[in-house]
Amino acid sequence: MKTLSRIAFLGGYVPRKCGIATFTHDLFSAVNAGSPGSEAWVAAVTDQADGYNYPPEVRLKLDEGDPDSYRRVARHLNFSRPDVLCVQHEFGIYGGPAGSHLLALLKEVNAPVVTTLHTILAKPDIDQRRVMDELIRRSSRLVVMAGRGAKILQEVYGVDSQKIDVIPHGIPDVPFGGGKEAKKELGYEGNRLLLTFGLLGPGKGIEHAIRAMPAIVEQEPNAVYVILGATHPHLVAREGERYRLGLEALAEECGVSDHVIFDNRFVSPEDLDRFMAAADIYLTPYPNEAQITSGTLARAFGAGKAVVSTPYWHAQELLADGAGVLVPAGDADAISREVCQLMGDPERMEAMCRKAHQDGRAMIWPAVAERYLESFAKAESKVAPAVGYSSRMPLPPVVRLEHVERMSDGTGIFQHATYNVPNFHEGYCTDDNARSFLLCLQLDSHGVPAPENVERLATTYLAFLAAAFNPANGRFRNFMTHGRAWLEETGSEDSHGRALWALGTGCSRTRNDGHRMLCMHVFQQAIGAVEGFTSPRAWSFAMLGIHEYLKAFPGDLGLHRLLQSLGQRLMVLWKRSSRRDWRWFEDILSYDNARIAQALIASGSRMPGSESLKVGLESLAWLAEIQTASAGHFRPIGSDGFYPRKGERAEYDQQPVEAQAMVSACLEAWRVTSRPMWLKEARRAFDWFLGGNDLGLPLFDAATGGCCDGLQPTRLNANQGAESSLAFSLSLAEMLAAEASSAETVKQIA
Known part of the structure; x- marks a missing residue:
């Protein structure tokens, strides 16, 4: 495998509160640990003028709304001469129509680019398609987190399969079990705990899970549903906490406000591990089938949790062969029915949890980092040297007036x-x-x-x-x-x-x-x-x-x-x-x-x-x-x-x-x-x-x-x-x- 001396990462980064920032941090940490002979650093995409109090590995700051910032960062990267640049791509974290400002950086940077695609749209609009086509052209390799993503890249965007690496979403390596102790620490001792985690916002389908709670509570009176995570900062900036308040009003209307707990904070990794250990069932009621990856689902799965989920693409792959339960999107009755059946069948639930934990060992961060390093080693430079430039385009034959x-x-x-x-x-x-x-x-x-x-x-x-x-x-x-x-x-x-x-x-x-x-x-x-x-x-x-x-x-x-x-x-x-x-x-x-x-x-x-x-x-x-x-x-x-x-x-x-x-x-x-x-x-x-x-x-x-x-x-x-x-x-x-x-x-x- 090719030796890499310098590895650069581009994406949101902690302490920014978003899933991409957490992912970039976890990937950087795992690759840095798995490649001790390499020098790794980060260019952090920021959404606020003053940036964040970044850790030392962040050498460059990229202002997502400033086109010039992308070119400046590219010039700095070219000066630093990394062997590879690993880009985290999500349309919403870069400026311009469909995040098109990123293209200015990719056109400038000389290092081979390995792009992790966190969203892959089967039906992109015009701007999204243009950005994706150029992103694909400028990337030496593309990383997707599910086989469905690779299929879409090939069928919709015409990408050669040899350019695609399927690498799962990384997860921490946590032991199986420990639920009783975790519940006691969190104050949920004696409860059957349902959990949904992540930044809160429309499109998560949480209202359907809340509507399922009356039937669940009727069978399991000690059941509680914890909705863990802060409201997305961009949503708060636009409309405050209106969405969360609407969910709280729905729980009151359904008569389950005492059984639905809103924990409105961006939790630390340690606290999240405790909540994951304490949970009996993890719910992902997302209504959009086209979600190609979910870090929260991967984390719950790898922690050995029983999962009840709607059949978005990532869930379909991850929960196949009895590793979880799929229910139709928007169907509160189906959610309550499957949750009650699992709670009423502890042997089935135990088997499901053990299978998930076992399968999840291939997703722990050290294993994922090794796969990324293999992808980095296969990346080839995309830039031809200036010396030797020659035109290959014929002159138009006539001047048209x-x-x-x-x-x-x-x-x-x-x-x-x-x-x-x-x-x-x-x-x-x-x-x-x-x-x-x-x-x-x-x-x-x-x-x-x-x-x-x-x-x-x-x-x-x-x-x-x-x-x-x-x-x-x-x-x-x-x-x-x-x-x-x-x-x-x-x-x-x-x-x-x-x-x-x-x-x-x-x-x-x-x-x-x-x-x-x-x-x-x-x-x-x-x-x-x-x-x-x-x-x-x-x-x-x-x-x-x-x-x-x-x-x-x-x-x-x-x-x-x-x-x-x-x-x-x-x-x-x-x-x-x-x-x-x-x-x-x-x-x-x-x-x-x-x-x-x-x-x-x-x-x-x-x-x-x-x-x-x-x-x-x-x-x-x-x-x-x-x-x-x-x-x-x-x-x-x-x-x-x-x-x-x-x-x-x-x-x-x-x-x-x-x-x-x-x-x-x-x-x-x-x-x-x-x-x-x-x-x-x-x-x-x-x-x-x-x-x-x-x-x-x-x-x-x-x-x-x-x-x-x-x-x-x-x-x-x-x-x-x-x-x-x-x-x-x-x-x-x-x-x-x-x-x-x-x-x-x-x-x-x-």
């Missing part, structure tokens, strides 16, 4: 969409119309298959850019309402830079003479404002526009000087901010990051051996490195906080514009250096759109060219706004152009 057309009207392209429907309320913006014009130019000039309507669309977007320019102040306006009213006289520096980039590209690439003349006319009027700008990205966008403009008019010495001046400004930022561990121009990585490097690469290519080209390539290489996940796929800086130097990196909301910027910048580096590594990095970034991302989900619509607005911790942002859809289409157009110009180089990374 159906969604771009849907988002456009005679004025321009709308900014936002609600799902795939244009959102008129948000109107238009210069930024997106500049991107749209760039897309049309890309399709019209690089041998990429182009739809017939490209020139008509290009005319619309160019007309918008021309109208956006305000001759009164030499600046572009940015935002326009659906009613064609401008919302400001001066837009942002970045929108001005993007407009110049599009117009400069139009000067060099359009085959329409009228378009070229208009591009040149507006570009020349608008370029002067850039000298007063302070935004590095606005400088970069303008530099890319000037670079394109000079392809058409290389003799414009004024623009050569401006291009050099803007590049020098970026170099000043580089010398001020870059350090050995931070190869960047600012103290934060924010949005459209790769465009700064791209601008230096493009402008530096005009001056062989220039420092700006070297810095552009160096900064882009560093950016590519930190935007590559451990599994090898592209992971852009998230827009939900960005990445400040010496601060926490935002992993989400990942934006399509970041993938597009990396595609463009890496292709620029490839064109300048002819190094295949840059084409590979471009493809890595492009694959983010196709599903080569943290969620393994494609963001684009192959039928229309639409693209989702971002990648969130557990799902896609399903809106298909202009920026996102244009980011995908521009990236695809550039990749297809690169493929067409150098098919042989592309083969090197296929």
